[in-house]
Amino acid sequence: MKLESLRNIGISAHIDSGKTTLSERILFYGGKIHKIEEVRGGGDGATMDHMELEKERGITITSAATTLFWKDHTINLIDTPGHVDFTVEVERSLRVLDGAVLVLCGVAGVQSQSITVDRQMKRYNVPALAFVNKLDRSGANPIRVANALRDKLQHNTVIMQYPIGAEMDYEGHVDLITRQATYFDGVKGETVRNGPVPADLVDEVEKYRAMMLDSISMFNDEMTELLLEEKDVPLDLIHSTIKKAVHARQITPVYMGTAFKNKGVQSLLDAVIRYLPSPMDRQYWGNDNDKGEKVEVFPDAKKPLCAMAFKIADENFGQLTYTRVYQGTLKKGETYYNPRMGKSQRVGRLVRMHSNDREDVDVAYAGDIIAMVGVECASGDTYCSEGINVTMEKMFVPEPVIELAIKPAKQEDLVKLSKALNRFMKEDPTFRVSVDKESNETRIAGMGELHLEIYVERMKREY
Template sequence: MNTDIQKVRNIGISAHIDSGKTTLTERILFMTRRIHRIHEVRGKDGVGATMDSMELEKERGITIASAATYCQWGDHEVNIIDTPGHVDFTIEVERALRVLDGAILVLCAVGGVQSQSITVDQQMKRYRVPCIAFVNKCDRSGADPFRVITQLREKLHHNAVALQIPIGQEAGFEGVIDLISMKAVYFDGDYGDAVRIEAIPADLLDLAREKRDILIDAATMFSDELTEAVLEETEITERLLMSAVRTGTLKREITPVLMGSAYKNKGIQTLLDAVTHFLPSPMDVSNIAMDIDDPEKQIILSGKADDPLVALAFKLEDGHYGQLSYIRLYQGMLKKGDVAVNMRNRQKIKVGRIVRMHADQMEDVERISAGYIGAFFGIDCSSGDTFAAPGLNLSMTSMFVPEPVISLAIKPVNLQSEKNMAKALSRFTKEDPTFRAFTNEETNETIISGMGELHLEIYLERMKREYQSDIISGEPRVAYRETISARSEFDYTHKKQTGGSGQYGRISGYLEPAPDQDFIFENKVTGGSIPTQFIPACEKGFKACLEKGPYMKYPVTGIKVVINDGASHTVDSSDIAFQAAARGSFQQGYVKASPILLEPIMKVVVETPGEFQGNVMGSMNQRRGIIIGAHDVGYTTVIEARVPLAEMFGYATVLRSLTQGKAQFTMEFDAYKQVPKSVLDKLREKEEKKAKTGS
């Protein structure tokens, strides 16, 4: 293991679907001799790319779980997190970004900056991850790396600067010209592994000089020494230029752009060089932890190996030998036999086996120190748990977890499947905080919920394949919520005197809307009309009502309960009596408070060739969508709309047939909005019908 932390790079590879990032990862592993054969993502040999370790990913040609792997390039150690590109798995992208120090943003030379790249870029911004861009697929017809650079500047507002220019275009793409060393780089051999460096071809010399000037111009912002050299017209050394670009990249004020074609094995080595030159080592970035007792207080971690341990478990996997937890160390060192504390539940754990991962193969190590990524075995934890040395009271900044918007009822076909399903669900929910599972007590159904149709579909298939659990699933259901839209008063007395000890409790107060909040309880009772010891029982009673609203039996949100008076009885009042009184009060107040139903609205972005934009907009319109706008870029139109999730089921198929498969769309949760009257009536009708047939 490399012990010089300056020579470690923890990087991620983020990109739009199908811009070839798994292929790129595969090539990087090949070039760094981590693997000895190349398997295509959708290859004919049926082995699939090494990083796509799950069978399902191989079949669909997409990457779901971000496997971590490490490799060596020169004297540098590079840890790569392969991140999923589909928006339904955004939580995994976010989690991966949290543990990275730098990233490669892969863009397609033909497609350029697409909607998904924008989402990924926003996430990188949130975690301040410095990045370099790699324009892939330069060999494809229609490839134009410079257009992609313009888009990086205009759409993502990156100060993108080319470090290379392509030699040959489209099918004639042969290699790149390095603008820093001003040399042509060719990639020979079957796998492009023989790098040949030559002088720049005469016909490209002018272009190279022009682009180099742009590069120098951008880099002077970050180095006085370089500015001086430019002004005094002395020689600009490679070292000088590189260090200026590096400074800019680390500040996220410059984005170096490299070019190549992963599929054709071109530009991989130069990209790896750029990773080691320009992306930060763990020492170059400061990581912030939170004081658990005072979340406002931020603590900057030292990143030193001899300080107390702080580590984050960012991904879990079920290996052959039990649960495998991927961790990133921010400070300190983790050795076999060490004791650490899981800060979530304050449980002490003893570290057994420590390993480093290479997709699904692993190697045992004695220790990992600050800045490194590794994994340990047999420790029960969830994704996002912080491990720290005993005595510390820190947590890594909590990660943003969106609420699930769609749910599905599932049923195992036999007993064996039921057992396996339980195992699968317990693992998936630990791994992915946006995936939830629970049992509906009334219908006894198991309900799973998540961030989109595809999200749930993938999990269903994984249950089948990895856990041999045969499952019947129901129709996907939208996670409706209910809330109130007006203030209303209640005054309810719960009284029961049918033998034995009686029950008595009276509560009065009011309900009012509390937008953007789940539930607020306020006690304004004065003079002890409700004895203090019964107040928690009141709150509990109100809270219990939130699970199922009296209006349409959906969870209640955005409500404030204030109690200001009541009455009690010295003998008959009890916790149970006041809980019952609270439930009665809630029912009484709720119906008067103009309850409304809310539905999740999704932000939908469709990219379509211009000729189909009318059809696409029509389809949004039919789905109760509000089109925010349409943006024309060359031949494509990007349409942005807000559409209720309930109307988006099966949209992928509809879109495909509308546009001859030439359009693609992404969807993410935007907000909860009131369901319009006409839709509400239909929904009610449906529920009533179901209730009748169900009973």
């Protein structure tokens, strides 16, 4: 796998913006699944929502990872929850990703969790594209949403497409760079058809194209000169300027469509591989514990290993540890050093995840996202080659905001309760457990009512 052809991206949004529906279409067009399932309604539920509670409630509770392929590129995709109660899932995903897609509802626009997600992207300096979804809905307006993204979140938004039709009559879009109309035909929108700009849209398209070129010319003197001389700007110059500005988080290109009606997803995937960074385009730092200084880690498979465990899940067959390899090579059967624990551990099994399914692999190279099986560690731990003592910078963990007293219905279930609480604390750093000194009650704390409600329900079902 060529590093320049790898994209580690997350899909983040406010709840009910169609984020998981978009993920389902991405998997379908990327050839990862051959049948589209919906988040709500009958059927098996969306692929990335693998927990029973997720399928029942139609919401994403835990982030899910998968790998797909698009036009000679490999995409490691993480679908994250949209509800504020599960914000730590977004936090730990963005900590290890190179780029992101911020999904916005075409009707509601920028919402409270959009603001939280944007803050998290800024914290980890993650470049992003925006996708305005649900354009088939009554009241949907992508231009208004793009302006809200600029006004409310201070993004330097650049509208990349112009809609053809509105609401129920939404048909596709015009690519403002190429001046081509794009339609999505077939039962599942799998056939992309290009054509000329509809005659009644020519003036609007030219107006928005001029605005787009004007916005990005701020980052390229050659383009500014060509525009001042009223000369055509070469397409490759437009693309390279956008790419550079996206990597520097100077602009947020805005794309549009309706994932539920299978429109606009392939164009978004094209933008992901064209404009979002590969691991080679990002700069990452760790702390050398021996020298007491910051050191840069490079996406070079030949250098000593530096990998970070960013998510823990306790399974029946042992702990599953989602890991980002920043430098070096992670091999099955090898022994690596954990600086926090001060000891070395053997990696017995490596798997590539597809939601809840696993594919065994022997090795993972710098830049990749993988899962280790059966390794005991905590979220945020670093793994290094023997002789290296480097720790990657940890992620931000918000403090719990709500508490609840719990006790088992039957006294004999105390051991099961203790097991469940220990497991959930290990998996989720925002889930805390304490014992009240006066009443001797066991209390759980979390990010909101839904957060604790889900854990209580999981205790009942799983224990």
